[in-house]
Each structure stands twice: as C-alpha cells, then as structure tokens.
Amino acid sequence: xxxxxxxxxxxxxxxxxxxxxxxxxxxxxxxxxxxxxxxxxxxxxxxxxxxxxxxxxxxxxxxxxxxxxxxxxxxxxxxxxxxxxxxxxxxxxxxxxxxxxxxxxxxxxxxxxxxxxxx
Amino acid sequence: xxxxxxxxxxxxxxxxxxxxxxxxxxxxxxxxxxxxxxxxxxxxxxxxxxxxxxxxxxxxxxxxxxxxxxxxxxxxxxxxxxxxxxxxxxxxxxxxxxxxxxxxxxxxxxxxxxxxxxxxxxxxxxxxxxxxxxxxxxxxxxxxxxxxxxxxxxxxxxxxxxxxxxxxxxxxxxxxxxxxxxxxxxxxxxxxxxxxxxxxxxxxxxxxxxxxxxxxxxxxxxxxxxxxxxxxxxxxxxxxxxxxxxxxxxxxxxxxxxxxxxxxxxxxxxxxxxxxxxxxxxxxxxxxxxxxxxxxxxxxxxxxxxxxxxxxxxxxxxxxxxxxxxxxxxxxxxxxxxxxxxxxxxxxxxxxxxxxxxxxxxxxxxxxxxxxxxxxxxxxxxxxxxxxxxxxxxxxxxxxxxxxxxxxxxxxxxxxxxxxxxxxxxxxxxxxxxxxxxxxxxxxxxxxxxxxxxxxxxxxxxxxxxxxxxxxxxxxxxxxxxxxxxxxxxxxxxxxxxxxxxxxxxxxxxxxxxxxxxxxxxxxxxxxxxxxxxxxxxxxxxxxxxxxxxxxxxxxxxxxxxxxxxxxxxxxxxxxxxxxxxxxxxxxxxxxxxxxxxxxxxxxxxxxxxxxxxxxxxxxxxxxxxxxxxxxxxxxxxxxxxxxxxxxxxxxxxxxxxxxxxxxxxxxxxxxxxxxxxxxxxxxxxxxxxxxxxxxxxxxxxxxxxxxxxxxxxxxxxxxxxxxxxxxxxxxxxxxxxxxxxxxxxxxxxxxxxxxxxxxxxxxxxxxxxxxxxxxxxxxxxxxxxxxxxxxxxxxxxxxxxxxxxx
Numbered sequence: 001x002x003x004x005x006x007x008x009x010x011x012x013x014x015x016x017x018x019x020x021x022x023x024x025x026x027x028x029x030x031x032x033x034x035x036x037x038x039x040x041x042x043x044x045x046x047x048x049x050x051x052x053x054x055x056x057x058x059x060x061x062x063x064x065x066x067x068x069x070x071x072x073x074x075x076x077x078x079x080x081x082x083x084x085x086x087x088x089x090x091x092x093x094x095x096x097x098x099x100x101x102x103x104x105x106x107x108x109x110x111x112x113x114x115x116x117x118x119x
Numbered sequence: 120x121x122x123x124x125x126x127x128x129x130x131x132x133x134x135x136x137x138x139x140x141x142x143x144x145x146x147x148x149x150x151x152x153x154x155x156x157x158x159x160x161x162x163x164x165x166x167x168x169x170x171x172x173x174x175x176x177x178x179x180x181x182x183x184x185x186x187x188x189x190x191x192x193x194x195x196x197x198x199x200x201x202x203x204x205x206x207x208x209x210x211x212x213x214x215x216x217x218x219x220x221x222x223x224x225x226x227x228x229x230x231x232x233x234x235x236x237x238x239x240x241x242x243x244x245x246x247x248x249x250x251x252x253x254x255x256x257x258x259x260x261x262x263x264x265x266x267x268x269x270x271x272x273x274x275x276x277x278x279x280x281x282x283x284x285x286x287x288x289x290x291x292x293x294x295x296x297x298x299x300x301x302x303x304x305x306x307x308x309x310x311x312x313x314x315x316x317x318x319x320x321x322x323x324x325x326x327x328x329x330x331x332x333x334x335x336x337x338x339x340x341x342x343x344x345x346x347x348x349x350x351x352x353x354x355x356x357x358x359x360x361x362x363x364x365x366x367x368x369x370x371x372x373x374x375x376x377x378x379x380x381x382x383x384x385x386x387x388x389x390x391x392x393x394x395x396x397x398x399x400x401x402x403x404x405x406x407x408x409x410x411x412x413x414x415x416x417x418x419x420x421x422x423x424x425x426x427x428x429x430x431x432x433x434x435x436x437x438x439x440x441x442x443x444x445x446x447x448x449x450x451x452x453x454x455x456x457x458x459x460x461x462x463x464x465x466x467x468x469x470x471x472x473x474x475x476x477x478x479x480x481x482x483x484x485x486x487x488x489x490x491x492x493x494x495x496x497x498x499x500x501x502x503x504x505x506x507x508x509x510x511x512x513x514x515x516x517x518x519x520x521x522x523x524x525x526x527x528x529x530x531x532x533x534x535x536x537x538x539x540x541x542x543x544x545x546x547x548x549x550x551x552x553x554x555x556x557x558x559x560x561x562x563x564x565x566x567x568x569x570x571x572x573x574x575x576x577x578x579x580x581x582x583x584x585x586x587x588x589x590x591x592x593x594x595x596x597x598x599x600x601x602x603x604x605x606x607x608x609x610x611x612x613x614x615x616x617x618x619x620x621x622x623x624x625x626x627x628x629x630x631x632x633x634x635x636x637x638x639x640x641x642x643x644x645x646x647x648x649x650x651x652x653x654x655x656x657x658x659x660x661x662x663x664x665x666x667x668x669x670x671x672x673x674x675x676x677x678x679x680x681x682x683x684x685x686x687x688x689x690x691x692x693x694x695x696x697x698x699x700x701x702x703x704x705x706x707x708x709x710x711x712x713x714x715x716x717x718x719x720x721x722x723x724x725x726x727x728x729x730x731x732x733x734x735x736x737x738x739x740x741x742x743x744x745x746x747x748x749x750x751x752x753x754x755x756x757x758x759x760x761x762x763x764x765x766x767x768x769x770x771x772x773x774x775x776x777x778x779x780x781x782x783x784x785x786x787x788x789x790x791x792x793x794x795x796x797x798x799x800x801x802x803x804x805x806x807x808x809x810x811x812x813x814x815x816x817x818x819x820x821x822x823x824x825x826x827x828x829x830x831x832x833x834x835x836x837x838x839x840x841x842x843x844x845x846x847x848x849x850x851x852x853x854x855x856x857x858x859x860x861x862x863x864x865x866x867x868x869x870x871x872x873x874x875x876x877x878x879x880x881x882x883x884x885x886x887x888x889x890x891x892x893x894x895x896x897x898x899x900x901x902x903x904x905x906x907x908x909x910x911x912x913x914x915x916x917x918x919x920x921x922x923x924x925x926x
Contacts, residue, residue, distance in 0.1 A: 020157055052155075057160050060160045060161070064165050068163040072159050085153065092149060099135055105128075110122045
C-alpha cells in the first residue's frame with residue numbers, strides 16, 4: 001500500500017516539471033530500488049499512477065463542469081459520454097507505469113539479484 | 120534468462136512510451152493527449168477561470184489596463200498606440216492562437232507540414248497561386264509606412280509575448296490533437312492573413328466556363344444567355360447618381376475574344392455565391408434617434424473558432440470598438456465616437472487568365488509584345504509530415520505565376536493549364552493603413568481618405584457619422600479594363616490585353632447622402648451601366664439588395680431594433696419572382712396525392728423562410744431541379760468540359776418573355792419538351808426526392824431541419840462544431856444563413872453624442888472548445904437578437920469586469 005502511495009506521489013511531482021513519460025522513469029526506478037516481485041511491481045506501479053491520473057482528471061472534469069470531456073470523447077470516435085475518457089485515462093497511464101515498473105524489477109534482478117521481500 | 124527478461128520488459132515499456140508519445144495518422148499522441156498534466160484535460164476551463172491579474176509580461180511601454188466584460192470582450196486602455204496593438208496581439212493570441220496561425224499556415228501552403236501528405240496538393244495550389252509572392256510583396260510595402268510598421272510590429276510582439284509564456288501543457292487544444300507547436304509571429308504572417316481573406320473573397324472566376332460556352336455556342340447565344348447587366352437590379356450606388364469626376368480615359372470595346380483551341384478541360388470549386396454580406400446606413404431623417412443608424416453582417420463560411428474577435432481599443436487619441444480579425448491589428452468593422460463603418464464584398468473581376476506562349480520546352484522565355492521575354496522562377500519547398508520535402512518550381516511572367524504548366528494536372532482545377540494568373544492580390548497594397556485611419560476617422564473626408572489605401576479584397580464600405588452624413592463606396596483596387604475584359608480567357612502575348620492601371624481611387628463608385636435617405640449593399644452590381652468604367656459583367660443576384668431597399672424605403676423612425684429586425688428578415692424575393700411563374704406552368708392533373716399536397720403548400724406560401732416552414736424546403740429543391748432540367752442538357756458542367764448555367768435572373772426573363780425558347784426542350788430525349796413539361800417533371804422529381812430523404816410531407820420537411828445549418832470547426836472536426844443549428848434564412852434572403860454559410864457577425868450602431876453598438880457572433884470570443892466562451896453567443900445569434908456592447912470611456916468604469924494590468 002505504501003509503495004502505491006510513494007509511486008503516486010513521486011510520479012505526480014515528476015510530471016509537474018518533466019514530460020508525461022517521466023512517470024515511467026519513476027516506476028522503473030522505484031521497482032528497481034525496492035524490488036517486491038514482478039507481479040507487485042506491475043500492480044503497484046499501475047495503481048499508483050492510475051490513481052493520480054484518475055484523480056487529477058476527475059478533479060479537472062468536475063471543476064470545469066465537464067465542458068470538454070464529452071467533446072473529446074467524440075473527437076476520439078468514442079460515444080459522447082465523459083465516462084470513457086475517465087476510464088481510459090488512468091488505464092493508459094497505469095499501463096505505462098506498470099510495464100516500466102516490471103522492467104525496473106527485472107532489470108534489478110538481472111544486475112543485482114535480490115530475494116523478494118515480503119512486506 | 121534474467122538478462123533476457125530485463126531486456127524484453129524494458130523494450131516493451133520503452134516501445135509503449137514511444138507509441139503513445141507520437142501521433143499515428145489522425146490519432147494524436149495518446150499518452151500526452153490524455154495526460155491530466157499536459158493533455159486535453161488542461162484545456163478545459165472553469166466558469167470563473169478568468170481572474171483579476173497583474174501580469175508582468177514585458178513589452179509594453181506603459182502599463183495597460185484591460186477590462187473583460189461578461190461576454191469575454193476585452194476593453195483595452197493603453198497610454199499609446201504601440202501598447203494598444205501590443206495588448207491586442209497578446210489578448211487575441213490568448214483566445215485565438217491556433218486559429219490565427221492555422222489560417223496563415225493555410226495561406227502559406229504549410230498544411231501538409233501539420234497533417235501530412237493529404238494536404239500536399241492544396242499547399243502546392245496556394246503556393247502556385249502566388250500567395251507567398253503576394254504576402255512578401257505586401258509586407259515589404261506595408262513596412263515602408265512607419266505608422267503601419269509600428270502597429271504591425273507591436274501586434275506581433277504582443278502575440279509573441281503570449282507564445283513565449285506558454286508551456287506545452289498550455290498549448291491550445293488543436294496543437295495537442297495535431298501534434299505540433301506554435302511558432303513565433305512575424306509581420307509576414309499578418310500579410311499572409313490578408314492574402315487569405317483575398318483568397319476567400321476575391322478568387323471568383325468563370326472565365327474557363329464562359330470561354331467554353333463561347334466556343335460551343337458562339338457570341339450571339341453567349342451574350343443572350345449571359346448578358347452583361349441583369350434584368351432586375353437595384354445597384355449599390357442608386358441609379359441616376361451623377362458621377363462627379365471626369366474619367367481618365369475611355370477604352371475601346373474589346374476585340375472579340377478568341378476561344379482557345381487546346382482544352383482547358385477542368386473542373387474547380389466555384390466561388391460560393393452564398394458568401395456575400397449586407398450593410399446599410401439610414402440617414403438621420405429616417406431614424407427615431409435623430410442620428411444615422413448603421414448595420415453590417417458579413418456572410419462567410421460559418422466556422423469555429425468564430426471568425427471575428429470583438430475588442431475595444433482605447434488610447435488618449437483613439438477609442439474604437441468592433442470586430443477584429445485574428446492576425447490583423449486594429450478593428451475591421453465597428454465604430455468610434457464619431458463614425459461607424461462596415462464592409463460587404465465587391466464582386467468585381469480582379470482575377471484574369473493569360474494564355475502563355477513559351478519559346479520552347481525549357482520554358483525560359485515567353486512571347487509578349489512581339490518579343491521573347493525572360494521567365495523568372497520561384498522555388499517553393501513544401502514540407503510534408505512524414506515524407507521528404509517537395510521542391511516545386513513556379514514560372515512567373517509579368518502577368519503573374521503560371522499556375523499549372525502544360526503537362527501538369529491542376530489540383531483545385533481553379534485555373535486553366537498553361538495560363539498565367541493576373542490577380543489583384545499580387546500587387547502590394549496597405550490595407551492595414553486603411554483600417555488604421557478608419558479607426559481614427561472623425562468625418563466623411565477622413566473616411567474617403569482612408570479608403571484610398573485599400574487594395575483587396577474590394578469591399579463596399581458603408582459609413583455613417585455623428586455629423587449625420589451617410590455614405591457608401593464600392594472600394595479597392597479595380598483594374599482599368601476594357602469593357603468585358605476578362606469575361607473570357609485572355610491572350611498573354613498581346614499587351615493590349617494587359618492590365619495597365621487601376622481606376623483612380625477617388626473615382627471608385629461612391630455616394631454620399633443620397634436623396635432616398637439610406638445607403639445599402641448586398642453584393643449586387645456596384646452601379647448602373649452609366650458608370651464610365653467596367654468592373655464586371657456579373658455580380659451577386661439582386662434579391663437581398665432589393666429586399667433591403669424595399670424595407671428601408673418604407674422605414675420611418677428607425678431604431679436599432681427595427682434595423683435588427685431587417686437583418687433577420689427571411690423574405691425570399693427569388694421565390695416571389697420565380698415561384699408564381701413556375702406554378703402557372705405546372706400540369707397539376709398529372710400529380711400524385713403527395714405531389715398535390717406539396718403544390719398546395721407552395722401555393723399558400725408567403726415567401727418567408729422561417730424555421731418551421733415546409734415551403735422553403737420544397738421551393739429550394741424544386742428550383743435546383745428545375746435549373747438542372749432546363750440547362751443540364753445544353754450546358755452540362757462536366758470535368759471534361761466545364762460549363763455553367765445562366766443566372767436565375769436570365770432564366771426568369773426566359774420564362775417570362777420566351778417560354779417557347781429552344782432551351783426548354785431536353786435535347787437528350789426524342790420528343791420535344793415544353794416549359795410546362797420541364798417544370799412539371801422537375802416538380803415531381805423534387806417532391807419524390809424530399810419524400811425519399813425526409814419521409815412523407817410533415818415535420819421532417821421543416822426548413823431548419825432540411826437546411827441543417829452547421830458551424831464547422833476549422834479542422835473539420837464535427838465534435839468541436841455546432842451541428843443542426845435551428846435557424847431560418849437562405850441564400851437569397853437578407854438573413855443569409857445557408858447550410859454552411861451566413862452572417863459571421865452582426866453589427867448595429869446608433870450614432871449620436873455617445874454611440875451605442877449592438878452585436879452578435881455565431882460562436883463566442885474564445886477559440887478554445889473547452890471554454891465557456893466558445894459557443895456562448897450562438898443562441899443570441901440564432902434567435903436574431905443582439906447584445907448591447909459596453910463602449911467604455913475609462914478603465915475606472917464601474918461594473919462587473921475582470922480587470923487585468925499588463926506591465
């Protein structure tokens with residue numbers, strides 16, 4: 001749980017100043033530095049980033065009365081309903097982070113093998 | 120194994136990031152696009168997004184105060200001209216950056232750079248037309264004028280101050296969708312914008328079709344079917360107005376043009392006749408206020424972001440309010456304390472084609488005035504996203520660029536192959552100076568002085584002032600032509616066919632305070648045939664102008680509201696003139712029940728094209744089918760041989776005077792058709808088509824539904840457009856709203872000690888689809904209402920404004 005929160009926090013800070021894909025670097029680095037198994041690496045990274053992307057997107061959606069969400073859904077050939085982008089957004093961000101986290105874990109195992117820590 | 124896993128998983132992660140960080144065809148870079156940190160989410164605006172601010176942006180000479188009113192119209196209070204234009208650039212960029220850049224990219228032939236290969240031929244077309252050549256000439260010329268240079272440089276600096284402060288997450292939505300970044304503004308881009316407007320308004324040309332008709336039917340039939348002045352006309356300068364000048368010289372009538380022999384077998388997007396405009400001014404004696412009232416509504420393709428940006432500019436020596444065009448400093452149409460003015464398009468012939476005779480296939484010399492003259496070459500490099508650059512060489516003669524050389528294929532097919540283009544927009548002019556002076560004009564003399572600077576696209580400038588003068592002037596550069604010169608394709612070897620000069624600016628048609636108590640224009644003929652110079656053989660049809668003049672003649676004690684009501688008038692004079700003639704020929708015995716029902720609807724129609732009427736749907740479809748049935752056999756417009764139909768005016772005369780003319784027979788059938796046959800069969804076909812398309816006659820046939828007006832986003836994205844807007848109007852009515860075109864803004868100004876302006880926009884002030892101000896003015900526009908403009912005199916004006924300070 002704490003891993004998810006740390007990834008969420010670090011990735012959010014990174015994205016405020018760096019390109020969007022810095023979230024992948026954060027997930028990679030975190031799972032490299034704190035290896036907890038490949039499945040967990042994916043899960044924690046996915047959850048941490050998806051949480052941030054969902055929360056921030058939802059906040060902007062609500063603050064702006066959803067003025068743009070449905071229109072963009074239609075631009076992307078999806079139905080004119082904000083729910084689609086509110087789901088797709090965290091999945092996309094989470095997927096990138098999850099794969100990067102997994103890569104971080106495996107890279108660690110290749111360079112400096114560890115015994116998986118049960119936490 | 121571990122190393123393999125590490126490599127494989129890393130490759131997968133990197134590949135995903137790569138795939139999501141770039142666009143794929145029309146799919147944007149999804150990773151950045153949906154990121155809540157930098158993607159489209161950032162473009163959504165809160166209702167109270169705009170907050171009071173003290174901005175330090177640099178570039179102003181003294182602090183500038185800006186008050187945004189509830190419609191998001193900025194009121195700029197600057198201490199000097201430079202700062203006013205700087206602020207205008209900054210604020211316009213803030214609301215319209217993508218639009219203003221995209222339009223100049225389009226004019227410059229740089230769309231393929233953004234969207235890829237599908238725009239390559241469009242880009243080549245604009246470049247071969249000489250847009251770059253024209254913009255470069257113009258900017259060089261404009262920058263020689265110190266006043267213009269200062270305003271255009273300050274405006275550019277303001278735009279750039281905004282661009283320089285942007286982070287990628289703050290780019291307008293369209294940049295994120297299309298995956299590119301804004302570049303810095305230059306005065307050249309403003310020149311490109313002006314050429315873009317000439318491209319929209321001054322590229323009408325029927326020369327190819329007319330030449331084909333001349334070749335097919337000979338001069339007698341051509342002159343009969345395509346006469347050089349309409350039967351019904353109500354010219355802009357009232358008939359009988361005396362010309363207060365001695366013409367520079369009379370030119371002899373043209374020699375009969377020789378139709379070319381080798382094919383100009385081309386098709387092209389014809390000038391859209393629905394792109395026109397209305398304006399008028401009523402004199403003090405006809406108004407309830409005791410001062411003139413002025414109105415203007417320019418009809419253009421209905422686009423989003425809105426074409427116009429409303430703004431007020433105030434300095435110690437200037438207080439002007441109205442509509443600006445993003446990309447151009449100053450106000451294009453509006454009012455100050457003394458005057459009000461507005462524009463409609465002039466359909467003068469300012470585009471001609473000259474057949475070029477090259478010496479040989481190297482095309483280095485061409486024959487003109489009995490000698491070989493050198494061709495110059497201009498290299499155009501078209502950048503194409505995802506492909507190598509395309510290097511295109513364009514040949515220039517003294518006439519202008521050879522759009523397409525023999526052997527090339529014409530893209531927009533606008534122009535014949537092997538001809539040079541002579542276009543008024545190729546010549547340098549300083550349109551910005553005209554607007555600079557109009558913005559500051561105090562009286563009729565100032566207005567006349569300002570107009571002498573204007574080049575293209577030629578406009579009918581309407582004028583009214585607080586001294587109770589009203590005036591109108593079809594104005595711009597008009598080539599001094601022989602009568603009918605350029606009705607057909609021209610011979611590029613004969614100097615007698617060249618454009619030699621322009622009509623002297625002070626001899627352009629104009630009228631001040633005519634006895635009838637009003638001036639007006641709706642793109643119809645500029646003058647009656649007594650005007651000593653030739654402008655064109657055809658103009659927009661007379662119906663809108665006639666309707667405006669009919670109502671203004673009857674109008675007394677005019678108020679802003681009665682003027683507004685006329686702007687929203689939907690009476691169709693085309694139907695009034697044509698429909699009774701059509702109905703009198705219908706053989707009603709042969710009609711089905713459904714067709715009889717439609718006939719009864721038309722018989723009971725009062726010619727108003729309001730939203731719920733069914734008759735306009737039937738009439739418009741019938742008129743189209745009737746014209747096709749009548750002229751489609753003799754004058755079929757085909758890709759292999761472009762031809763065109765005679766005008767509605769000529770067709771109505773044919774029905775009235777010679778209903779047994781040979782043209783009524785369908786030459787494709789064995790039997791001989793009469794006018795009644797053609798009219799009846801086209802009526803049956805129209806009703807059958809409507810039934811098939813919209814079901815049996817009923818609510819599905821309501822005019823607003825079948826017209827389905829669309830206000831289209833500039834990138835053609837339906838999701839960012841306003842679809843199926845429920846409005847009446849039509850192509851030949853004053854409220855000229857068609858499916859895709861209409862009043863791009865409406866203005867009414869009551870002159871007086873304190874002028875009062877009213878306006879409507881089919882959209883809003885913001886170009887951001889995520890802004891509450893993107894479409895907030897549409898409903899007012901749709902209902903034919905106007906909003907009173909806040910014409911402020913001080914930055915301390917009390918009221919509910921969001922106040923900014925630019926330092």
